[in-house]
Amino acid sequence: MRRPTFLPDIVVEPLVRSALLEDLGRAGDVTTAAVIPWDLVAEACLVARQSGIVAGLGVAALAFRLIDPNIKVTAMLPEGSWVVEGDIIASVNGPAHGLLAAERVALNFLCHMSGIATETAAVVSAIKAYSARLTCTRKTTPGLRALEKYAIRVGGGLNHRFGLDDAVLIKDNHIVLAGGVRPAIERARASVSHMMKIAIEVDTVEQLAQALTLGVDSVLLDNMGTAVLEEAVRLARGRAITEASGRITRTSAPKVAATGVDYMSMGWLTHSAPVLDIGLDIADDGLSRCYAQRNPERDMCKP
Numbered sequence: 001m002r003r004p005t006f007l008p009d010i011v012v013e014p015l016v017r018s019a020l021l022e023d024l025g026r027a028g029d030v031t032t033a034a035v036i037p038w039d040l041v042a043e044a045c046l047v048a049r050q051s052g053i054v055a056g057l058g059v060a061a062l063a064f065r066l067i068d069p070n071i072k073v074t075a076m077l078p079e080g081s082w083v084v085e086g087d088i089i090a091s092v093n094g095p096a097h098g099l100l101a102a103e104r105v106a107l108n109f110l111c112h113m114s115g116i117a118t119e120t121a122a123v124v125s126a127i128k129a130y131s132a133r134l135t136c137t138r139k140t141t142p143g144l145r146a147l148e149k150y151a152i153r154v155g156g157g158l159n160h161r162f163g164l165d166d167a168v169l170i171k172d173n174h175i176v177l178a179g180g181v182r183p184a185i186e187r188a189r190a191s192v193s194h195m196m197k198i199a200i201e202v203d204t205v206e207q208l209a210q211a212l213t214l215g216v217d218s219v220l221l222d223n224m225g226t227a228v229l230e231e232a233v234r235l236a237r238g239r240a241i242t243e244a245s246g247r248i249t250r251t252s253a254p255k256v257a258a259t260g261v262d263y264m265s266m267g268w269l270t271h272s273a274p275v276l277d278i279g280l281d282i283a284d285d286g287l288s289r290c291y292a293q294r295n296p297e298r299d300m301c302k303p
Helices: 009-024 030-035 057-067 096-126 145-154 172-178 181-191 205-213 226-236 253-257 287-293
Strands: 041-048 072-075 088-095 133-135 168-170 198-202 218-222 241-245 263-265 278-282
Touching (some): 009 096, 057 072, 096 145, 096 253, 168 172, 168 181, 172 198, 181 205, 205 218, 205 226, 226 253
Parallel strands (some): 198 218, 218 241, 241 263
Antiparallel strands (some): 041 278
């Protein structure tokens, strides 16, 4: 099981509230209002329909709680657990109207975040023989960056910049508009606080050599083949932190890690990871079904 990381409600609530408002529209859940008695109390289970890493249980629980504070979500497998098809992740019980009104939003967040955590864990496992660490990027769904980066951490990865104000990262367009590597770095050095890290993206070993003479903190080695990447890592060793980026997949990740880079960044983890299929099943015989299916011997440590 991966250690869950902190994600405060004050950060999450505006995102969940907005999603609920979008789904409820102008009149709320008209189907449930028409079909289900107002006083009905239901019991349900969040059930894994495929294998993966669970991330976003707290977000899903908040969706139910915002609709109706009387809904109780009880985790039966902790955040960060490895689950297989049929595993009961959590029990959900309370007013049926609230369960059904919050169901889709809760699952949208839970499935999306769990998918990101699952893909992250797979890459982390693929490169575990090497010293390279996996990190995400700013290629996130607008408005959901905090949640997606949280899911990266649950999967065992690290977070890159949260925003443009985290650090100076001079990219290719900055270099073009500034007139080259040297003026870009020199202007950055003259303009920012001593507390601000300076990184630069380079496409060639020649650009890297120039950047290293100017004393940057880290270098982003973009779209380099493994042979060039190995040369770049040798050149930068002891002089700057190295990060490889650009079309790195789960399959190619071990080869990139073997070059000796310190970090590998992958944008697809947040913008293209498939969801993990999780459903909300109403239990005909109550919570007994949830607890009967719980397997305390489940291996929660699989990547």
